[in-house]
Amino acid sequence: MTTRSPPKPYSSNADLSTSNEVMSNVSIRKRKQPDNEILYEIKNMQANFTQVLQDFRRDLDIKFENISDSIQTIRSDLENYQSQIKKDIDDLRYENSAMKQKVENLTKEISGLQESTRFISNQHDELGKCVSKISGCNKSVDDHEQTIRSLTSKMDGLEQQARQCNIEISNLPERRDENLLNIIECIGTKIGCTINRREIVSIHRVPHASQTSKPKNVIVKLTSRIMRDNILGAYRIKKGITSTKLGLSGATHIIYLNEHLTLRNKQLFRIAREAANQANFRYVLVKHSTILVRASDNSPVIPIRTEQDIKKINNNTNN
Template sequence: MNELQTNQKELEKRVLSLESNQSSSGKKNTDQTSDAVSILESKIDSLEQQARQCNLELSNVPEKRGENLLSLIESLGTLINLQIQQRDIISVHRVPHAQPDSTRPKNIVVKVSSRILRDNILSAFRLRKGVMANELGLSNNTKHKIYCNEHLTLNNKKLFRECREKAKKCEFKYVWVKHATILARESDHSPVVAIRSHKDLSKIKPRNAGH
């Protein structure tokens, strides 16, 4: 983790240096500088994502005054038939909304002791095919569904959202995230395509495109 943080700070310094030189250079040099900045920013985002490899993000979990998030995670483990003990949880907290005017509950970020445990929790959650808030005693609404995903960076969340939107328009059946990589599949028998950048969104296209 210390090494990741050191590398990230070094890359951020290089980005600032390139950006400060950009305004005084010619057009050709400016284009080259912009490309270099984009590459470095991508590397920074990649390092930030690596730092989250043991993290989970829970969304649509109703907020309660005086809530005990540690107990909540333990109860969630019981529901998905996977024992999660308090010693397995490094940290757990709610995070501010990206959009301040949002009325949805604040998301919960959970850092667990290992990536293996993180992946096991995700698998167990998906195997159960949904957890409802009322099952945790958080709501009387039997349709209030809780979601559990990998903790993506803001850039990856934006890309994931755009990927889902395009996949819906192009009638792709599946869009999901595995080990911080966005994956899409048109049907049960179609090949899986990886979406790692905005350029890759071109891989998602209508079945009859070009015919």
């Protein structure tokens, strides 16, 4: 291998032409290299742009898919809301129909009550005036309740007045072929008060208000209240009568004779009797359709006309 010595400064170069050729070749290669780099950069930019475009399209596709899914979800929610709203509307329509039916029923009931009120008004002028005042005045609830209680009390009083000649016989054993006229005459004989058939307007059994195994009560309607009071007075003096004394076969039953009370007065009599028993009252009786209680022979008589009067029994006990 031949070693070249370095050129001397400011000396001529024997290989100058050769160096120029080399430089010329080098220059030619250097001119071509930028074009290749630009093309390479352009290709890289195209590839990057294509990649970016693909990524952009892929992102757009994903976003479109998400938007489509959101639209589907919203559409499904809207359909569910629409279905729920439709169901609520159908329920409201059903409730409205049911309410209309109730209103119609209430209207019919009110019409029936109005007819009953008109009938009572025609029969009793005083009650008609009270009803007119109630319908014409705008009263409070308490005032209306007080008026209703007053009307109820008056109606019950009228009903009780219609029974003022009646006697109610309870605990009298029933027989298939019984003769109630003979039985009432026999009762009169046993208590020492003659009862003439001509003084009996009607006699029949009535069913109990509630289901019970007790025999049906017997209602005797007499021609006068005086006759009724005479029979009840003789019965109280006799202090009871039994079915055996009347010649009725079977087990012995105590027969009770009382004034024919309305259902309201019977309930009030039962409540008063229970309260009097708890307070150790000695007497609980009915006289002229009024319930009377008495603690002892020397105690004052307490009339019981309403449930509020029951408090008088407790107050009398405390005193």
